Amino acid sequence: MVRWNETLGAGVLKIGGAERMLPQQRAHWRGRGKVRSGVTQILVRLIWMTGFLSVTLAALLSTHIFPALHSVLCSSFAEVHKLQTKQGEFAVQSSSKLSWTRELTPPHLSRRSQSSEKLDGVDEWLGNAKLWKHPPSRNFEPCVEPSESYQAPGDSRGYLLVHTNGGLNQMRAGICDMVAVARIINATLVIPELDKQSFWQDTSNFSDVFDEEYFIKTLADDVKIVKKLPKELASVTRAVKHFRSWSGVDYYQEEIAPLWQEYKVIRAAKSDSRLANNNLPPDIQKLRCRVHYDALRFAPRIEAMGQLLVKRMRSYGPYIALHLRYEKDIVAFSGCTHGLTTAEAEELTAIRENTPYWKVKEINSTEQRSKGLCPLTPKEVGIFLGGLGYPPSTPIYIAAGEIYGGDARMAELGSQYPNLIKKEKLASPEELAPFMSHATQMAALDYIVSVESDVFVPSYSGNMARAVEGHRRYLGHRKTIIPDRKALVYLFNKMARGKLSEGKRLSDSITEIHRKRQGSPRKRKGPISGTRGRERFRTEEAFYTNPLPDCLCQRESANNSMNSIGTGVNTTTAQGLNTWNTENASSGAYLDSTGVSTEIKTAERDALILL
Known part of the structure; x- marks a missing residue:
């Protein structure tokens, strides 16, 4: 059916x-x-392909992306943690007087605006992590402990009075050298007198700027230090001496020490550059480093405020500290008038002519600039940073006084990098009030923020630029980009003639020129070949610009055996270091405090100009 x-x-x-x-x-x-x-077969295949792609993507991320990201984030968080720890210490030490150190955001700033600015730049930061990466330190670490034969100071033969001269960092270097001189001539050092008559007209005393008690206590095993000359010696005749510049131990032992036979008090009329950069006993060199990087720390209230500014700056993300040396004094001193009006040039010329301790009066601005002896203008700094690849959202701390020309001269840099931040934006007027009328103390705040920055860039190789560079080398060779001003001027002039414009070609050239000028380890440079007499000392790299080999040693093996480069302990390592001079391609130039032009030449400079 x-x-x-x-x-x-x-x-x-x-x-x-x-x-x-x-x-x-x-x-x-x-x-x-x-x-x-x-x-069913199609679904199985899709599931299998999805799993395969997931595994592949995970492998790529774990191999290439996450390690770099982890490295960047970990270093950033470690730095923040370190700064938080320091800040906590300062807050504990001075909680009764400095209650404002607990406030991370200044009262006159919006927390919301800071957060949004930081978030806006996060993606760009992660995409340009190499811009913030420090150069390899090659296991160099501070080694400043005295040798076994080093002894505590014996009976003092007399008192050394010191009158420092110059700005903050010129005085700091001079004080460190005078501690070493006191050790050499077996003197009791009286707390140095700070310069109150220079261009800055600052009335600060030693204890206003530095931690006087810590200074005396820390150096007790090196030099006897007293706050004041004993009353019974206040009216005695003193030997007033202008110590010879860049002098060695023999000069002080043979020409200065014999003065103790007639005098109980020797007064050093100046302190800057009175001790040689090189060829001093290792214990003297290490003593200079112990003073510069430890004993001569800033007064507690300056340290606390400086670290507070660092914390607030970190709230924007990783930042550049730009030492924009374009204040009236340096533009007048250098004789550089490029981009200025006729009236401005005449004003600066008058300042230079009427400043007695600036020896050079007639300066050819065009020639100065072509040699790389002029500070970069704010506009040129913007082109330089853009050429290196830093995005417009980059937070930039302006470590400087009043820029000559004011907001008008800063306009082009500000339009390219709108996130320019000064002390006055990070702190309220009430917080800055104790420091505002003291240029030396304001400079100390800039110094702290610059040393702690992710990247440091000086527009001119003055005393602060050299001091910060050396300090960052001492602390682990933190990224410090030194502009090759001579090479940059060559490029800027081509731009002015219309033969070059901003873009990839310019960026590639700037990046290549500065690829080996970012703070990696190298030996301190000696005098320029061909110079003679005392001019050789003038062309040497300053001791505090680069404390290697004297105060930095390379960790050779897992047992932490340390060999000091250049002291003869390990000649193989010392010779090997010569092959590491990754920054010797070019080294810039400067005008010293006496106004004498000094150009540090290299044979490779022209080869770096790619255009």
Whole structure:
């Protein structure tokens, strides 16, 4: 019996009470089974491909992306943690007087605006992590402990009075040198007198700027230090001396020490550059470093405020500290008038002519600039940073006084990098009030923020630039980009003639020129070949610009054995270091404090100009 099944759409044969499909029905279901099987196979393949792609992507991320990201984030968080720890210490030490150190955001700033500015730059930061990466330190670490033969100071032969000269960092270097001189001539050092008559007219005393008690206590095993000359010696005749510049131990032992036979008090009329950069006993060099990087720390209230500014700056993300040396004094001193009006040039010339301790009066501005002896203008700094690849959202701390020309001269840099931040933006007027009328103390705040920055860039190789560079080398060779001003002027002049414009070609050239000028380890540079007499000392790299080899040693093996480079302990390592001079391609130039031009030449400089 055959009946029609409406559901199956086919005939069904009923035999003996059981239903069996007709051939048409069996064919129908075989077709549907094949379709169902094909769909299943496609789904399985899709699932398998998805799993394969997921595993592949995970492998790529773990191999290339996450390590770099982890490195960047970890270093950033470690730095923040370190700064938080320091800040906590300062807050504990001075909680009764400096309650404002607990406030991370200044009262006059919006927390919301800071957060949004920081978030806006996060993606760009992560995409340009190499811009913030420090150069390899090659296992160099501070090694400033005295030798086994080093002894505590013996009986003092007399008192050394010191009158420092110059700005903050010129005075700091001079104080460190005078500690070493006191050790050499076996003198009791009276706390130095700071310069109150220079261009800055600052009335600060030693204890206003530096931690006087810590200074005396820390150096107790090196030099005897007293706060004041004993009353019984206040009116005695003093030997007033202008110590010879860049002098060695023999000069002080043979020409200065014999003065003790007639005098109880020797007064050093100046302190800057009175000690040689090189060829001094290792213990004297290490003493200079112990003073500069430890004993001569800033007064607690300056340290606390400086670290507070660092914390607030970090709230914007990783930042550049730009030492924009374009204040009136340096523009007048250098004689550089490029981009200035006739009235401005005449004003600066008058300042230079009327400043008696600036020896050079007639300066050819064009020649100065072509030699790389002029500070970069704010506009040129913007082109330079853009050429290096730093995005417009980069937070930039301006470590400077009042820029000559004011906001008008800063306009082009500000339009390219709108996130320019000064002390006055990070702190309220009330917080800055104790420091505002003291240029030396304001400079100390800039120094702290610059040393702690992710990247430091000086527009001119003055005393602060050199001091910060050396301090950052001492602390682990933190990224410090030293502009090759001579090479940059060559490029800027091509731009002015219309032969070059901002873009990839310019950026590639700037990046290549500065690829080996970012603070990696190298030995301190000696005098320029061909110079003679005392001029050789003038062309040497300053001791505090680069404390290697005297105060930095390379960790050789897992047992932490240390060998001091250049002292003869390990000649193989010392010779090897010469092959690491990755920054010797070019080294810039400067005008020293006496106004004498000094150009540090290299044979490779022209080869770096790619255009």
